[in-house]
Amino acid sequence: MTKIDIIARSNKFEDLKEALNKIGITGMTVTQVLGCGTQKGVTEYYRGVPYEINLLPKVKIEIVVCEVPAELVIETAKKVLNTGNVGDGKIFVYDVSNVIRIRTGEEGKNAL
Template identity: 80%
Template structure:
């Protein structure tokens, strides 16, 4: 395989998704998967009130955006996401980067870079 493929997972606040999606589109990201997830890190959740009774909500709503790139530079994706998502407060999220060995488009059988187009 000549071209390196990389998966980038971005986990962040739900209210930042549309802005992130637009910024990634501007740098040439054509496809992504978004999942609504629950999680916590440093935040450890928040105390909510239901009918006047406090309860601890340990997992907070987040979005997970998954992208596989081969032509768009990984560092450009990371820099773009950081620029959009950084508020300077706890809960901005995390970015994970993984090597991808194979991609297969099920409909056509295309593999790797061809499957990403």
């Protein structure tokens, strides 16, 4: 089992969700987050006065897969999210040792 965390632009979430559904991803956890990387924020103007936004709104999608290959999820996300500009996001990949469904006590693949 593999956990994949994807941090991406908020406006790309619906496209990513649709693409992941097409490859068989049925569950995910989504969180609205703030962050910055090489982009270092942006300068906005309000009534002609510049102000800096250091933490930009992003969306974090957490997925645990065992049936769908992790490489397929990663390639799909890269294809959908890539604009070629700074701030496209990051993908983190982790090994998962076990999953337990609290309601039934099922473990491993059956718990997903």
